[in-house]
Amino acid sequence: MPHESRTAKSVQDPFQRDVLPIPDIKPVGLTTYDAKDPDTSYPPIVPLRPPAGAPNVLVILVDDVGFGASSAFGGPCNTPNFERIANEGLKYRRFHTTALCSPTRSALLTGRNHHSVGMGNIAELATSAPGNNSIWPNTAAPLAKILKLNGYSTAQIGKCHEVPTWETSPMGPYRQWPTGMGFEYFYGFIGGETNQYFPALYEGTTPVEPATTPDEGYYLNDDLADHATKWIRQQKSLMPDKPFFTYYAPGATHAPHHVPPEWADKYAGKFDQGWDALREQTFTRQKELGVIPADSILTERSPGIPSWDEIDENMRPVLARQMEIYAGFLENTDHQVGKVLDTLEDLGILDETLIFVIIGDNGASAEGSLQGTFNEMITLGGYGHIETPEFMSSRIDLFGGPEAYNHYAVGWAHAMDTPYQWTKQVASHFGGTRNGTIVRWPQGFSANNETRSQFHHVIDVAPTILEAAGIPAPTFVEGVMQQPFEGVSMLYSFDDAAAPERHETQYFEMFGNRGIYHKGWTAVTKHRTPWETGVDATMPAFDADVWELYDTSVDWTQAKDISAEHPDRLHELQRLWLIEAVKYNVIPLDDRFAERGLPELAGRPSLVSGTKQLLFGGMGRLTEGSVLSMKNRSYSITAEVTVPSEGAEGVVVAQGGLTGGHSLYAKDGVLTYCYNFFGVEHYFTRATKPLEPGTYQVRMEFAYDGGGIGKGGNVTLFLGGSPVGTGRIEQTEAFLFSADETCDVGNEFGSPVTTDYTQTAFTGSVAWVQLELGLDSHNHLISAEERLKVMMGIQ
Known part of the structure; x- marks a missing residue:
């Protein structure tokens, strides 16, 4: 097994890696007066490198993509490069995120639950509570820092969204920017979203402007892939013996849904049937691919989402175009991933590189309103009435281009989460948290073109990478004792499809939407609906929330609530959720509105x-x-x-x-x-x-x-x-x-x-x-x- 070979090689490792930085040890021996003395002898300088056999690591995190979007998992958006990786690797069909951006990224990069590192929500809604203050504690050194201090080259390309909002100005401090968290190189953007044609970019901590304009063909997705390939080539040119850790996180497919028209036009007419029929078609393909069991049940359309038949006929062409653009956006993103893969292949290092492709940092986004929007700032600003069918139709040819800032309708988001209920932000249900994930590493495991059904979570990625590299979890980093990783390594499952799962318990929480997974059972309660944020939206008391119970060993999609049949099991899981919530700083629950929006009231x-x-x-x-x-x-x-x-x-x-x-x-x-x-x-x-x-x-x-x-x-x-x-x-x-x-x-x-x-x-x-x-x-x-x-x- 790969992890056994790592252990064997670590015995010969000259470095003691449990304390970081690795202490510099002065040689002990005879000190001569004259360097020409025959007894003068010092050991050669040994550059710091990871243990022998440590792989290059490429982690690809795509943004706002639901389980049912990519063709690799049965979706309607063509992603041939994701399929290529899957055919040569493993599909994890029960891999989970946190249901929201900043929290997922923080959990991924630290190996700890998002509340454990202060990112219980997005950075913009931080409070002074430990689980929601957006400050990664120094007791949870991030993966990039651990790898860098063990001899890896490190780079982050793309989206960050992990910086406390009060540290985002040109004056920093840059403690929690990528370069402060262990990445030697960063090129990308800091916030939650950016314009694909006019991005707000940084190289390191310095603002930089795109080299060309949209009229000259500039497009951020291209730019990020080019920077990723350039950095990898340079790293292998100058330090071929040193493995790299590259975190490639394009802003796609987060709004605004921008893509050159030739990509969207590939899908012309392919979504005219609407989102209800699309869910049925995706569900059938998912069964054929084996990414869901053959006896799975397609969940009902989540409450509040209109059926396609209810949509005004004048709006249907606009809504269909929204989905065409999104599909083209995701296919273009897959194309950019292909450029990075081609670079690895050209350098002859593809098979020795451990690749994770996490297709979405949460479920598909339902933040574009029930009808979608040409300029999301209009809807968010309270002027949605401006976007009449006539307004939208008059701009249909501009959607996806530099003049637009568009987002698709909630119905499409729900279809992209097929076969599950709900969407992004809803951490209680798999529609918000289950994201198709692919792992490829031919030199590390022999299985290929297989699926894995063990339950896993984004906090498992960091421990997996460290075990694959033969690097221990450090006890001290920069003089600070470290809290244990809260994820478990996935390495045990690489070559053993039948291996009992090791991640047996996992809590979920976002905006009061709560859930617990334990040995196949899930107890969940939805507290808040993402698209219901108007002045009439009221939040129930947390204790008034209605809990549901699912046995996912027989009900893969959480389609049949059996809480009435098993009240004792439900109560047991509710207690377990509370225990986990206390353990990981989830308490106090916080669904406040004005207080979290205003720094002076939130305490940030x-x-x-x-x-x-x-x-x-x-x-x-x-x-x-x-x-x-x-x-x-x-x-x-x-x-x-x-x-x-x-x-x-x-x-x-x-x-x-x-x-x-x-x-x-x-x-x-x-x-x-x-x-x-x-x-x-x-x-x-x-x-x-x-x-x-x-x-x-x-x-x-x-x-x-x-x-x-x-x-x-x-x-x-x-x-x-x-x-x-x-x-x-x-x-x-x-x-x-x-x-x-x-x-x-x-x-x-x-x-x-x-x-x-x-x-x-x-x-x-x-x-x-x-x-x-x-x-x-x-x-x-x-x-x-x-x-x-x-x-x-x-x-």
Whole structure:
């Protein structure tokens, strides 16, 4: 067995690896006066390497993909490279995640349950409670750090979303960024989602801009795969004897669902039958593939999701196009994975590389509303009524492109989780937590093109990799005693399909949705429905939640609730859930809305406070959370600029992008302010005279109408203290311009707030910009439910 050979080789290992960093031991022996003395002898310097035979490791984590999406697990989206890996490896058909992004990634990279490392929810909803503070404790050193300190080269490419929100500004601290957690190289994005055409990227901790534009063919999925292959080639060129750990986590297929049209067009007409028929078709294929047993039952459509027959006929073409785009997005992602695999094959290291492909960090996303959306910020911002059938139909050809920020309807998400109930966020049921996973390692096990049915969880990946590499779980890391791994290695199952499962008990919890798995039985209760986040949404008391019971040894899909027949077993599992919850910091349960949305009430630090903020020229890529929020109130923007003799052109300061935002800039030498309302309306105010050469202050003032949130107001522009133009904004955005667009001084990065300018860099100089808020804030009128809806929609 592979793990037996690891143990045998570790006996000859010259390094003691239970304390990290491995202590430097000074040689003991004769010290001579003259190096030419024949008795002068020192052992040669031995570079730190992992134990002999330790494999390269490639972990691929795809985003927001349900169990029933990929063709490798019977889904409608063609993923030939996933199938290729599966044909040469193993499919794990009972592998589980946490039902949400940040928690799954934290559990994957630490080998501990998500509450044990403070990530009980997404980082944006952190509280001061230990299980939800978003801070990985130093008693749980992440896998990348352990591998690096044992001689591995390490790189993370793609999505992070593991950084506490108050540590995401250019000032860090970078303790929990990838480079602080053991990855020697990072290229990707920090937040929960980013634009595939205008991404907010970092290389290490430095913001970087794409080398080309969407018009020139730029696409993030391509870019990430190219960086992954480039890093692997360089690593093997310069250190061929040193194994690597590459964590490749594309932002796909998280919203926005962006993909070049040729990928979506492959699926033209293939989803016209709707999501109900699609579930039936997928279910049949899954049985044929053996990824579910032949006697499995297709669960009913989850409550609240309309049948396809109920959909307005005018909306059906739009909804079908949403799914075509998603399918093309996933196929393109598979294509990028293929490029990385081809690189390994070209280098002759494919078979010696341990590969994990986890197809989804949770179930498919139901955060796009019941009808889907062209610009998710419209729906999240409370203006879903704008997206009428006529509005959506008029933009059907723009879906998936740079002008859109789209997400599919809940019905498609549920179909992508076939054959299970519910979706992402619902940790109680397998629709939120069961994700098809593939393992390939020809030099480590002989089985291929087989399925494995042992229950496993994402916390099992780290212990598996360490056992495969012959590296012990460290007792101390950087002087801190470590808490044990909470996952179990999967290595025992690689060559033994019949091996008794070793991960016998696992709790689940997210937003109060709770479940427990124990030796084939599951007890579950759904507390909250992902798409019910409006002002009328109310949460029941936790003790009022109704628990269900399933014997998954005979009911694979959790289709038949048998709690009434086995009340004693249900009570036993409920008690076990509570015991596990106490053990792993799940308690106190927290389904609060307003408190988790507001840092001061949640108990987490905030990046910005007060009513004034001074920014300086050259500052850029400032996240929306690191800049004063100027929504639902009056405000002013004042800047000191130097205008050259040839006149001014370009951005003084801009925030947001095509999904919404505002910009103060010079166009044809004239000071201009543009407010972009969700990309639907652009309101312009222009000065009546041009900017003269010299150094002076320019200013815009916005006088808010009041009377609620998202209202309009009047704009006045000033040059050197004198008014030079007025304008009107009829309505404003109440919550958030974007998930990933930023604030930039003297330039604009990402997508443009307006196409009124093509010159973004200010031709003169911007010394500083001061943002100042008025006293008429109406933010108190924002409901708790509305806050949470926006937070959750962009994670």
